[in-house]
Amino acid sequence: LDCETVIDHADTATGALLHLIRSGSAVTRGELVRRSGLGRSTVSQRVERLLADGLIRDIGEAATGGRPATLLGFNPRAGAVLVADLGATHARLAVTDLAGQPLAEQPLEVDIAAGPDVVLGTVETVFDEMRHLAAASGLPVRGIGVGVPGPVEFAAGRAVAPPIMPGWDGYPIRDHLSERYGVPALVDNDVNIMAIGEHWMLEEPVDDLLFLKVGTGIGSGLVLGGRIHRGAQGAAGDIGHIRVGSDALCRCGNTGCLEAQAGGGALADMLAREGHPTRNGRDVAELTRSGDRDAVMAVRKAGRLIGEVLAASVNLLNPGVIMVGGDLALAGEHLIAGIRENVYRRSTALSTSRLQILTTRLGDRAGITGAAAMAIETLLAPSVAESAGVAS
Numbered sequence: 001l002d003c004e005t006v007i008d009h010a011d012t013a014t015g016a017l018l019h020l021i022r023s024g025s026a027v028t029r030g031e032l033v034r035r036s037g038l039g040r041s042t043v044s045q046r047v048e049r050l051l052a053d054g055l056i057r058d059i060g061e062a063a064t065g066g067r068p069a070t071l072l073g074f075n076p077r078a079g080a081v082l083v084a085d086l087g088a089t090h091a092r093l094a095v096t097d098l099a100g101q102p103l104a105e106q107p108l109e110v111d112i113a114a115g116p117d118v119v120l121g122t123v124e125t126v127f128d129e130m131r132h133l134a135a136a137s138g139l140p141v142r143g144i145g146v147g148v149p150g151p152v153e154f155a156a157g158r159a160v161a162p163p164i165m166p167g168w169d170g171y172p173i174r175d176h177l178s179e180r181y182g183v184p185a186l187v188d189n190d191v192n193i194m195a196i197g198e199h200w201m202l203e204e205p206v207d208d209l210l211f212l213k214v215g216t217g218i219g220s221g222l223v224l225g226g227r228i229h230r231g232a233q234g235a236a237g238d239i240g241h242i243r244v245g246s247d248a249l250c251r252c253g254n255t256g257c258l259e260a261q262a263g264g265g266a267l268a269d270m271l272a273r274e275g276h277p278t279r280n281g282r283d284v285a286e287l288t289r290s291g292d293r294d295a296v297m298a299v300r301k302a303g304r305l306i307g308e309v310l311a312a313s314v315n316l317l318n319p320g321v322i323m324v325g326g327d328l329a330l331a332g333e334h335l336i337a338g339i340r341e342n343v344y345r346r347s348t349a350l351s352t353s354r355l356q357i358l359t360t361r362l363g364d365r366a367g368i369t370g371a372a373a374m375a376i377e378t379l380l381a382p383s384v385a386e387s388a389g390v391a392s
């Protein structure tokens, strides 16, 4: 059930009509005929199918001057998706409708290093309950979206040599879940789904967004031209291992990486050496919020270093929004202030003229929101809806 490749020669008419209705660009049968270029009888037949499947519904009548036309609207309650945002030590699971509205949500303690059997076993126990809950409300589960804290070969839905996920290398996460639940599943890395989630929920949409996660490590997710940019090997956005000088040894084996100087782990170690009880990025954020001078200075400096690398990225990619999340984003304005300082100073004037640098809007929920968006947008995409059996 590979959503991206099943479709080749499939008839995509139903999916295309669904897309027009969902985006609001055509909401009557007459408009659908004009906008889709399909024949009146084809449109009529496919609309009946979508109505029968519950994906669209009559929402009223439009005055057309002649006979009133039925207004058609997307029905987000036509199904549900199961989503999981798996982190190193904790996870968040949810079941949402097809607009991403959660029906239920649950945080979980997990140790990702326990391996796929243990972790997915726990996830499935919760997913089973959530599937029952959705079914009881009349929402069949139509898809699954999962984020994991490591690199993913997206087309295959497998983790690839993930440094903090022993036992997961090459494990077929997507196929495993897809077979168990009999619906398409999609798997991506956690930072990509956070970027997708933040982009999906922007109040003023932009096509190009860079999401930066500053947790123990530093990573980024790139939405370019409205689509997540994964790169040739799924390794795009690995901003934490760009060199910014110094001899700090990084966990990747190189020296001078951004993460080894500005990541939450590095700052926690540094402050601990100065006598503070910091073990991780969350502790650093807390100490900073309490106004501790050492912590404020360290976070501000980290912001400047991150800003240096982001300035180069801004010149290269010209994003409309940079969104900063992760544990260190909880440190208040100090991190963002450091970032802004260098981005505005070192990027070109044109590339920053309308750039917004913001703190995460979704916080801990960015991952599950993005996992839902990834699953929903793929399931309902014109090229996929028909062949994946969504609109059959």
Ligand SMILES: [Zn+2]
Residues within 6 Å of the ligand: 240, 241, 250, 251, 252, 253, 254, 257, 259, 260
């Ligand atoms: Zn590194």
